[in-house]
Amino acid sequence: MTLTPQELYIINEVAEAASSLKVRAFVVGGFVRDKVLGRPCVDIDIVCLGDAIELAKAYQSRLSFNPKLSWFKNFGTAHLNVNGYDVEFVGARKESYQADSRNPTVEPGSLQDDQERRDFTINALAFEITILPVDPHTNLLKSDFTIQIIDPFNGLSDLADGIIRTPLLPEKTFSDDPLRMMRAIRFASQLGFTISSPTLLGIADASHRIKIISQERITDELNKIMMSAKPSVGLDLLYKTGLLKEIFPPMVDLAGAEYIDGKGHKDNFYHTLQVIDNVCLNTNNLWLRWAALLHDIAKPATKRFEDGIGWTFHG
Structure with missing residues (x-):
């Protein structure tokens, strides 16, 4: 995994802030996935085993240019933009959903709880935020240092094989958040990956539940499919799974x-x-x-x- 000097700076400053608060923090999700794939990514999701808003404030206080910090106390999340990177802080949590609602019941959880609630194995990858050794000549990660990725669902193997698969049973993952069905198809279209057979069957079985998702969120995912290199991949999957009949x-x-x-x-x-x-x-x-x-x-x-x-x- 190759990190840019700016990414190393962000992570090391978060590590210092976490150390000052004596809390553990992790980079989780799409940033880890894209870095493993060698793709650019400007969204860094940080999961904290503690108060995410306090960690974000401690991080902000370390930055000389004082970026604007937004936080949402009801959700326990915070966000700021650092030199073009959107850095979001959230406390580790577990979620449960009612069958007819997209509003989860949230309670504090462990890193494992947080990874289990992720949509796909390739998005459940994480690494702990610690001070990373930087080569003073290149401002890059020292070549003899390897970031240890926490991978409870074999997401690295799925990345290598180009597979999209849910970490839990598909019916559980898609029942919790039906928009994940469209996200699976969007990732297949964007990355050129294949959706695993059980996951694809799970989408077909749960396609009717997309109706509980707002039109705005559906349109956002559909536009992302339209902006992929080959939209026909995603549109054909929407058709074959029955989702297209529900949304269009x-x-x-x-x-x-x-x-x-x-x-x-x-x-x-x-x-x-x-x-x-x-x-x-x-x-x-x-x-x-x-x-x-x-x-x-x-x-x-x-x-x-x-x-x-x-x-x-x-x-």
């Missing part, structure tokens, strides 16, 4: 080909996926990608067969 029924209506007197039309769903992938080769503009996705959206409503002509989609 008109897209599902495009699927399938119909034949009369030996004359058929193309499957407009998979045609649309080809179009959006081709558009994505030339633009990162989200709205152009959406235009490609919607270019045939009215065809199911206007489709008809005319004798002597065949299939037509003109209104």
Whole structure:
């Protein structure tokens, strides 16, 4: 794992703050995943075995430029931006959910509790924050030092194999937070990973529960799929698991080909996926990608067969 000089500075200052409070703290989640993969990441999630807000305040006090600190006492979280890095502090916790709600009951927990509540094994990786040895000539981590990753669910193996898998039973993970189903598909689309068979079946079985998630959060995940290098991967998974039918029924209506007197039309769903992938080769503009996705959206409503002509989609 390679850390930039700025990342080393952030982690070592947090380590000093944690030491002054005599608490243990860990970097957990997407930052560890992306660093192992060699991907850039500017979101650093820090889990504290203690009062996360007090740790964040102690960390802020060590910084000469005094960045703005935001904290949320009801949730026990704090956040600040350090030279372009979003650093978030949270106390280790365990959560439980009611079947019809996305608002968890939260209580203090251990690091293991915190890792168990993560969505996927690749996001349950952690390392303890301690003073890291820096090479004074390069400002990088000393080459003879290895960061020990805490990996209770074989997430490193899943990263190496390109597998997305839940740390607990899929029905438990997706029941707690149904948006995780879309996150699994988003990661598959962004990283080019494969969703494990049990996890994929779990998504299909729980797809109806996506209805309890707000439209804003669904749209946010869908936009992230649209901005991946090959959106067709995610859109096809949404279709095959039944999620697309729940969140965007008109897209599902495009699927399938119909034949009369030996004359058929193309499957407009998979045609649309080809179009959006081709558009994505030339633009990162989200709205152009959406235009490609919607270019045939009215065809199911206007489709008809005319004798002597065949299939037509003109209104």
